[in-house]
Amino acid sequence: MTGRVQDKVAIITGAGTGIGRACLSLFAREGATVVGVSRTQSNLDAALALARTETPGLKGMVMAQDLARPEAADEIVAATVAAYGRVDILVHSASVGWSWQEKVPVPWTPSPPLRRINGARSWALIWMPARLLIARV
Secondary structure (H helix, E strand, O other): OOOOOOOOEEEEEOOOOHHHHHHHHHHHHOOOEEEEEEOOHHHHHHHHHHHHHHOOOOOEEEEEOOOOOOOHHHHHHHHHHHHHOOOOEEEEOOOOOOOHHHOOOOOOOOOHHHHHHHHHHHHHHHHHHHHHHHHOO
16 A cells, blocks of 8 residues: 555644554654644643654645634645645544443434534534635646
8 A cells, every 4th residue: 555645745634642643653654754743732742742753754744623613724725735736535533422432322312512613613614625725736
């Protein structure tokens, strides 16, 4: 699978932990320029540091953004295009939820704040690709 994304520019949301972090590392190893996005800067810094140890010469950056803010998608795309000239790949792995380890019961009807957060993240899933098409990057 080596080099399948060589010289591509990839935005990866949810890059601070979990699947998003794994994608950041994998895409970097495969030669992509990576742009990691998450809400927590310290998680992003740790993810980028790990990816840099696995991939010397890694090209990329991270940015703390909350996809619950409607303008975040525009800001992410604009910063990526300003830094690297284009966007080739979008991996949307950002999410919010409960840990099964916390044994917190999940309500059958989400609370209004949770509906707002999940709705906004769902909106970002649609809006960011739309911004890429409009910008024709």
